[in-house]
Amino acid sequence: MALQKLNHAERAEALTQLPGWTHEPTRDAITKTFRFKDFAAAWGFMSQVALAAEKADHHPEWFNVYNRVDVLLTTHDCDGLSKRDVALALVMEGLAG
Numbered sequence: 201m202a203l204q205k206l207n208h209a210e211r212a213e214a215l216t217q218l219p220g221w222t223h224e225p226t227r228d229a230i231t232k233t234f235r236f237k238d239f240a241a242a243w244g245f246m247s248q249v250a251l252a253a254e255k256a257d258h259h260p261e262w263f264n265v266y267n268r269v270d271v272l273l274t275t276h277d278c279d280g281l282s283k284r285d286v287a288l289a290l291v292m293e294g295l296a297g
């Protein structure tokens with residue numbers, strides 16, 4: 201079954217569960233900047249997320265500099281936000297501590 205984009209109501213509902221995440225309308229994506237105590241903590245976060253992303257077959261677009269990780273989640277297969285992005289964001293929230 202093709203992955204469906206979230207509608208406005210579903211997206212708004214999802215964002216109420218995702219502290220610090222914002223909608224990026226130009227990509228129909230959600231974004232967040234995570235900050236950690238140092239690079240090792242940031243890298244550890246990315247390593248754990250990477251394993252979860254691989255398991256889910258759903259991968260972030262992200263940028264890391266030192267203790268900062270900028271994350272953008274969108275679903276390439278439907279060119280917009282899907283439930284897979286919300287699920288991965290929730291995993292990230294759990295791993296970020």
Ligand code: HBI
Nearest residue numbers: 257258259260274275276277278
């Ligand atoms: N990750 N964010 C994101 N969006 C996708 O559509 C996607 C992915 N990881 C793997 C994946 N799709 C596979 O299903 C293939 O489409 C590459």
